[in-house]
Amino acid sequence: MSNKTADDARLLHEDQAEHSIRAFGQLTKVWLRSPDRGNARWLLFFLLALTVAQVLIQIRLNLWNRDFFNALETRDGTAFRHQIMVFLIYAALSMGVAVYQLYVKQLTQLRWREWLTRHLTEAWLREGRHYQLEMAGSTDNPDQRISEDVRISTDLALDFGVGIINSLMMLAAFIGILWTVSGSLQFAMAGHDFDIPGYMVWAALLYALLGTFLTWLVGRPMVRLNVERTAAEADFRFGLNRARESGEGIALIRGEADERRGLASLFKQVKGTWRGLMRSQRNLMWLTSAYGTLAMIFPTIVASPAYFAGAITLGGLMQIGAAFGQVQGALNWFVDNFGLIAQWRSAVQRVITFRDVIEELDTLIDDPNQPTIEVHETQDEKLVLNNLEVAFSNGTTVIADASAEIQAGERVLIKGESGTGKSTLFRAIGGLWPWGAGEIRTPPRKDMMFMPQRPYLPLGSLRTAVAYPAGVDAFDDAAMVEALKKVGLERLGKQLDEEERWDRVLSLGEQQRLAFARLLLHQPRWIFMDEATAALDEANQDAMMKLVLDELPEAALISIGHRPGLAAFHTRSLDLLRAEGGAKLSRPTKRIAKRQWPRAMAHAAKEARAQRRAFRRAKPAQ
Template sequence: MPDPNPAAIDLPPQEGLMRRFWRLARGYYSSPGDRRQAWLLTAAVVGLTLFQIGVTVRFNLWNRDFFNALENRNAPAFYGQMWMFGLLLVLAMVAAVGQLWARQALMLGWRRWLVHRLQRRWLEGGRHYQLNFLPGAADNPDQRISENTRWATAMAVDLAIGLLGSILTLVSFLGILWSLSGPLHMSFGADEFDIPGYMVWAALLYAMIGSGLTMLIGGPMVAINIRRNEAESDHRFALIRMRENSEGIALIRGEPDEERGLQAAFGRVVSVMKALYGRERALMWLTSAYGMAASIIPILVASPRYFAGAITLGVLMQISSAFLEVTRALAWFVDNFPRLADWRSHVERVVDLEDTFDTAEAMAGEARIDIVEAPPGETPAVLAFRDLQVAHSDGNVVIQGANAEIRAAEKVLIVGESGTGKSTLFRAIAGLWPWGAGQIRIPPRDQMQFMPQRPYMPLGMLRAALTYPSAPQHFTETEQVAALQRCGLPHLVARLEEEERWDRVLSLGEQQRLAFARLLLHRPRWVFLDEATAALDEENQDQMMRLFREELAGSALISIGHRPGLDVYHDRTLQLLRAPDGARLQVRRKPRQKGEPLVASSRAALRRMLRRS
């Protein structure tokens, strides 16, 4: 029998950050539906970046000609350069706006693809539910999908374009700076020598010093940003949890305790932000001095040749401009280190979610319950357990060696003490609980419908909540109204077009009756109830359960429940008996004989008679 313990599964070693991030980028650029647009936009961004750099190089030459015209007091040349400046300005604007458009389109397209991919993997096969039980699963997947993907993709595009621009700028201006700077004559004791292209070496030295100091001061920012993202998402989760449970909190006056919890959660955010701000201030000392000094250092270093008459004022200003471009390109790491640290924290959260999905898939593939679905049209369809073992994700066995068979149209009640695994068994039947071993044979999935204790109420119109998961147009107005009236909800007919948070507007009892109205619309062949009448009084429970004698007599019913009187609506009862190595499934009552009528228990009948009197 396969080992249901996921700890025994050997997973591949975790890849480095850039290799894992490349998986996200490679997927986008190879996606059948998106790759053409992705490559076209990337080509547009690169082409416009090259055009921008060409305009910048031409501006460098303009600096030389403009200042030479000033030095020579040449008015016609001066005004000619002003016209050239206007043309270059227009070209620079067109290139900047065009590149921004292409960059934004690339960011949005990549993010859309990534969000759709993560959402699909999250929802696939009930994985959004299974992650709640997976040890070490990525926390707050909603925040990772909605927020971290935005920054991971947008900042990646910005940083990549910035790095490409810096490399191309460096290549373009190194040659200009080398040719303009000339040799620097040096003497060391009795030795004399020339340093060719000395301004290039000065720019390289200046950038190396700045980069080294940036790594030393800003290195811890990577880990701090990761902690900040975690603290922010935990605080956001605490706020959402409080909002979703506001009624219970208000009824027991738990606001002071909630406030303490929220303050503690935000206190962790404040603590991390203080550490981050401290590092940013330390880095600002360096970057502010570095940027200001870069404007004066080239003039200072090149001034001896200018005073010696070796170069003109225009060439001096051209050298200064080229030096600034080279150092700016070389200082790309210095200028972008805080953003790199922040980007890495977002990427870590996105790829950790991807790794969680990979781990969940690997675990499900190695140790799982075998679900065998009957092909459409197979008769008679059955639900059968074959040596079924149901376990927790940590390997602890809940149900051991279950063997049973439920035939079409049968009505079976499953009972047992709390913690014996009744609801977990339902999740395994639904394919949401893969942990364990053995086999479950199920009817076609489109013939099955599950009803948990708290029905799901989607956002939007009440009509959509009634027909969920099908669209409202699949059922006529008459069918929808009849279903509500049959389930004791005639007062909701006039509200079918209203949009509300129906999980808050309707009581739990009304929500459960609305779920039974869904059954009448969909008429599944197999119905699974998990405490689906727990919020109903006995009269409403009887009204709902009579649906399976009348409108849904041909549907199989498998239900979990502890309420008195439920057993009379079932043919037989299966009981989960607690045992040290996992609960055992036993038949507690034999099936009724064919033709034997279903009768209510005398106790339930007496209670109804007393109410009527």
């Protein structure tokens, strides 16, 4: 990479980091002004009050330091015992303030994290944004951004805020003390006499400025390296989770070796980013270690001429050393926290990038000047596709100029070759797929229910999975047991309150039948099935479809499927035909009159049985 390219990349990264910090500051203001902020302002007020109290205690202890060592120097036993009692009192106060300062700070961090997590989760899990972001490939690992990066962003931000306030107050207080007790430094040079008042203050400032500059210079790459490390760790963890979730498929085809190679490649990226970060931290550690070690004797060396000249007592020398240490600690805040600052900036950048991508997607979908699929929910009992064009997120057209109208109560089968966009069309109808153009007018969303090929079973009890997306109290036990019985899962009726990973306990066919039980409970007026019976044998498929017709005779049914037997359960079909520039939606085939449905279904079922018998007779003996 050329120097110019590297410099451009560095400047771009720094611009992104600055934008992220500004945006995070604006987000913090939103939190403090938000109606759902809770008692955040009071917590911050208490935290500030405790910080001020701790600084005042430290000022008093500095004065105690002088009196204590003076008592030692004069061998005054009474004064020595008195100073011991004074110390115990202030030490107890300091411990009490420190304990509650920590508690209030952690409580504030928790409230802040809770608020930010809730708002990001609401934005992510709203109107299919989580799915759209995944399809567009806009951000990686949203789970880590919401869980880990939000925690780091809020926790360290409050730590830094408290640390900076504490450092500024300590600096203001102890600079005055240090200026007063250090006196003036008088010396002659080149025939001129010089007098530097409060010279220990200038020594502390110069020492801290030099350390801060060197720390920034040496540790600057750590921000970029932390961003890369976090992304690599997230990718590696995702790979591990994916291998765990797909354990059965990997084991059956003996794909462990390939998975190991993939995970090794992901960990190689983790290792590479960590090695870069370790080198940067090693260089910074050389500097901070030398800087901190020298600071232990630096004030004593600088103040020793005044002590040997008799201008200050031992107590004064100790007070100067303590005050110098407090001033130095305040000025060294940047040096001491540089590594954490780099980690915080990387986490903030990931959080803000995640939020920005969601907002950009919202803007794209809501912008009337941007060509997207317009989905309008109406009170009409019909589904209308009007000049619909469906595309991928990269602009490639999948379905071109589709128009159709489906009335309430109709049963329509959508057919087409694999890759012609049948499932994508369903996603567009469900409002999940904004890429494309044209208009979709749907019946009320509350009357619609979608059944994908792999049903979603939430974590928790079986009762939760059966009632989903309604709450567990929406249906009584008798209704759930009856629905499970009708779909051939009566054995599960006694397990409603058992908590399992039901998506693993149940086979895919059982999961699909459970989805039909869910359908019977919710009784929607519009049913959309996307290969919802693909894991069932033909007999079970026919039973489930007949169950839908019997239990929900007035409901509209729009489904995708490839098996010939499905046609018997629909009144007409729409075909997606592959064509250059995007699949075309064929004109509807001839409708079957309602009075002919039973005859048509019986005829189709008879043909299907005859085909199965012929297949079995033709199958060679094993």
